[in-house]
Amino acid sequence: MQSEVLTPFREVSERAGFLLTLASFILPLAVWCIISYVPFIWHPLVKIHSPGGVSFFREGALVEKKVFVAENSKMREQGLQEAIGRPANPIFLPAPHEVAIAFFKAFTTPPRRSGEPWLHESLWHSIRIIFWGFFWSSLFGVPLGILCGVYGPVAKLTEPVVDFIRYMPAPAFGALTVAVMGIYDAPKIAIIFIGTFFQQVLVIANTTRRLDPSLLEAAQTLGARRSQLLVHVVVPGVISDLYNDMRILLGWAWTYLIVAEYIGASSGITYFINQQAKYRIYDNVFAAIFMIGIIGFTTDRFLAWLGRHIFPWQKQERPGLLRRLQLARAEAIERQAAQKEAIG
Amino acid sequence: MKRGSDLPDYREQAPEVAARFAKIALRPKILEVRALGKMFGSHETLRDITFDVRRREFVCVLGASGCGKSTLIRIIAGLETATSGQILLDGKPVRGPGPDRGMVFQNYTLFPWLTVRANVMFGLRMKGKSAFEAETEARQWISMVGLLKYEHAYPHELSGGMKQRVAIARALANRPRILLMDEPFGALDAQTRAQMQAYLLKIWRNVDVTILFITHDLDEAVYLSDKILVLGPNPGRVLELIENPVPRPRSREQFVSPVFLSAYNRISELIHPPGSIPVEKVPIIRMTMAGDDVE
Known part of the structure; x- marks a missing residue:
C-alpha cells in the first residue's frame, strides 16, 4: 500500500494539523519529563539526604554516583552509618515543574541586591530594545528596499554594498558602537539595527520585484x-507581502537581542539570565529563556492574526475584520439609498 | 478550410455591407499606423505595418502566434517603442502610454487590492476627479457591464469572464479614443468566450467607441470585426486587409453562412497557405506487449 502521509505537498486535515501542532510541543516536553522524573534514566548524580558517616557530604549536596557508592562501601567496611541519597540530575537541568514554578516565582521574587531590576523590568527593557532597533531599521529599510525593488539604478547603487555588509556579523560591530554611542541602550539598539537593516533592504527589494509588471x-x-x-x-500591490516579510524579519531581530544586550553595560533579560546563572538558580534561567520564546512566538501569532484582518483583499476562507466592516458599510449605504428612493 | 469551393468570393459585398464600408470611409481617422517597424536586437519582429482605424470602426488584427501582433498593439499602447515608422492618434504622434488608448489585457490585470468599483474608478482618480464624481461615473460603467451587484467584490472573487468585463469597464471609463484589446478572451473557456464576444458587440453598439482587437481565433475575428488585418510571420508584416463581408447585426448562426465561410477560408488560406504545413511521415511506435495489436 502506498503511504498517503508521505505524498508530497498533501494538505493536512484540520484535526490532524491541530493534533500535530499539539504533539510538536508535547513531545519535547515528554522527553524532558522522562529525563527528569524517571530515576533510572540518566540521573548521573546523587542528592544527599543524610550524610551518615561521610565527613565531606552535606545535606542537599550533589555528588557523583561513583563517589557516593565508593564512600558508602567504605562506611560499610568501617561499620559506620551509610549516607542516604537519591538519584538526581545536574543542577543545570531543573525538572519541568521547577521551571513552571520559577515562571511565576521569578516575577514575585525581589532582586537579591537593591538597584537590580525585577524580572518584569528586565523583560520590558529587552522589548524596548527590540522595538526601537526594529523601528529604526524599518523606518529606513522598508522605503529603501521598495526603491531598490522599483528603480534599477537605486538597486545597482545600494544592493552591492548592502549585500557586502550583510555578511559582517552584527556583533562584530559591538566594540565600535560602544565607542561611538556609549555603554547604555544606544549601542544595543544599533546592533539590532545593523542585524536587521541590511537583510531587510534585500528582502523587501526582492518582494517588491515580484509585483506583476x-x-x-x-x-x-x-x-x-x-x-x-x-x-x-x-x-498597495506589495504591502501584504511586505507585512509577512516584516514578521520574519522581526524574528531575526529577536535573535540579535542577547548579543546586543551583552554589549556595553549588560542589561535586560540577558542580565537577568546571567545573574541567575551566577546564583546557580537554573530554574529561573530556563524560565527566562522560555519567556523570550513565548514573547516572540505570541507576537508572531498575533501579527499573523492581525494580517488576516487588515488586508481586506486577501483570499481566505473567512473574510477578515476589515472586509466585514467594508461590506457592512456598503450594505448600510445601499439601504439608505433605497430608503431615500422610497420616500422621494 | 471549412467547406468546398461553391462559396461566394469574400470580396463580394451585399449592398448594405458595401454601404456601411462607404460610410466608414467618410469618417475621420482615429488611429494611423505608418510604416511601423520593430527590431529586437537583430531580430525583425515587425516590418512596414501600415493601416488606419476610422471612427467607431472595429478592426481585428489576426495572425498565428509569433507574428508580432502583441508587439504591435503594445507599441500602439505606448508600452513599447517602435524602431521605425509612426503612430498617429487623431493626427498627432503618440508618445508613451496614455488614457486616450484604453487597453484590455489577456491576463485581466485588475488591481487585486481594489474592489470592482475602485478598479473602475482608478483612471478617473488619476485624472484628478473627485471621489464622489469618480464613484458616480464608475457605477454607470459597472452597471453597463452588468456587475453592479459585484461592485464591492474584489477581483479574486470574480470569474474570468467577470474580471474581463470589469477590465473593459475600467478602460471605457476613461472615455478612450480607441480601445485596444490584446487577446482579451484568450484565457477564457470556449463557452464564456462566446458569451463575452456577444457581450462586446453589444457594448460596442451602445457605446461610441473605436476598437482594435488582437486575436489568433479566426471565428472570433470574422464574428466581431469590420476589417481584419491579417499578419504573417518572420518578420511580422501585413498580408492583407480584409473588409469583412458578413452583414451586421452578427449572430452565431452566421458561422455556417456562405459569406462567413468565404471570409474564414480566405484568412485561413493566408495564415496557413497550402503546403505550409509539411506532412511528415512518422513511424508508428507500437506499445502493445501482449500481442493485442490492432491495425
Whole structure:
C-alpha cells in the first residue's frame, strides 16, 4: 500500500494539523519529563539526604554516583552509618515543574541586591530594545528596499554594498558602537539595527520585484503618470507581502537581542539570565529563556492574526475584520439609498 | 478550410455591407499606423505595418502566434517603442502610454487590492476627479457591464469572464479614443468566450467607441470585426486587409453562412497557405506487449 502521509505537498486535515501542532510541543516536553522524573534514566548524580558517616557530604549536596557508592562501601567496611541519597540530575537541568514554578516565582521574587531590576523590568527593557532597533531599521529599510525593488539604478547603487555588509556579523560591530554611542541602550539598539537593516533592504527589494509588471502597464494605460505608480500601484500591490516579510524579519531581530544586550553595560533579560546563572538558580534561567520564546512566538501569532484582518483583499476562507466592516458599510449605504428612493 | 469551393468570393459585398464600408470611409481617422517597424536586437519582429482605424470602426488584427501582433498593439499602447515608422492618434504622434488608448489585457490585470468599483474608478482618480464624481461615473460603467451587484467584490472573487468585463469597464471609463484589446478572451473557456464576444458587440453598439482587437481565433475575428488585418510571420508584416463581408447585426448562426465561410477560408488560406504545413511521415511506435495489436 502506498503511504498517503508521505505524498508530497498533501494538505493536512484540520484535526490532524491541530493534533500535530499539539504533539510538536508535547513531545519535547515528554522527553524532558522522562529525563527528569524517571530515576533510572540518566540521573548521573546523587542528592544527599543524610550524610551518615561521610565527613565531606552535606545535606542537599550533589555528588557523583561513583563517589557516593565508593564512600558508602567504605562506611560499610568501617561499620559506620551509610549516607542516604537519591538519584538526581545536574543542577543545570531543573525538572519541568521547577521551571513552571520559577515562571511565576521569578516575577514575585525581589532582586537579591537593591538597584537590580525585577524580572518584569528586565523583560520590558529587552522589548524596548527590540522595538526601537526594529523601528529604526524599518523606518529606513522598508522605503529603501521598495526603491531598490522599483528603480534599477537605486538597486545597482545600494544592493552591492548592502549585500557586502550583510555578511559582517552584527556583533562584530559591538566594540565600535560602544565607542561611538556609549555603554547604555544606544549601542544595543544599533546592533539590532545593523542585524536587521541590511537583510531587510534585500528582502523587501526582492518582494517588491515580484509585483506583476503588467499591473504597472495597466495603470499607465489608465493614465497614471510614472511618478504616481509608486504610491498608487507598487506600494498597495506589495504591502501584504511586505507585512509577512516584516514578521520574519522581526524574528531575526529577536535573535540579535542577547548579543546586543551583552554589549556595553549588560542589561535586560540577558542580565537577568546571567545573574541567575551566577546564583546557580537554573530554574529561573530556563524560565527566562522560555519567556523570550513565548514573547516572540505570541507576537508572531498575533501579527499573523492581525494580517488576516487588515488586508481586506486577501483570499481566505473567512473574510477578515476589515472586509466585514467594508461590506457592512456598503450594505448600510445601499439601504439608505433605497430608503431615500422610497420616500422621494 | 471549412467547406468546398461553391462559396461566394469574400470580396463580394451585399449592398448594405458595401454601404456601411462607404460610410466608414467618410469618417475621420482615429488611429494611423505608418510604416511601423520593430527590431529586437537583430531580430525583425515587425516590418512596414501600415493601416488606419476610422471612427467607431472595429478592426481585428489576426495572425498565428509569433507574428508580432502583441508587439504591435503594445507599441500602439505606448508600452513599447517602435524602431521605425509612426503612430498617429487623431493626427498627432503618440508618445508613451496614455488614457486616450484604453487597453484590455489577456491576463485581466485588475488591481487585486481594489474592489470592482475602485478598479473602475482608478483612471478617473488619476485624472484628478473627485471621489464622489469618480464613484458616480464608475457605477454607470459597472452597471453597463452588468456587475453592479459585484461592485464591492474584489477581483479574486470574480470569474474570468467577470474580471474581463470589469477590465473593459475600467478602460471605457476613461472615455478612450480607441480601445485596444490584446487577446482579451484568450484565457477564457470556449463557452464564456462566446458569451463575452456577444457581450462586446453589444457594448460596442451602445457605446461610441473605436476598437482594435488582437486575436489568433479566426471565428472570433470574422464574428466581431469590420476589417481584419491579417499578419504573417518572420518578420511580422501585413498580408492583407480584409473588409469583412458578413452583414451586421452578427449572430452565431452566421458561422455556417456562405459569406462567413468565404471570409474564414480566405484568412485561413493566408495564415496557413497550402503546403505550409509539411506532412511528415512518422513511424508508428507500437506499445502493445501482449500481442493485442490492432491495425
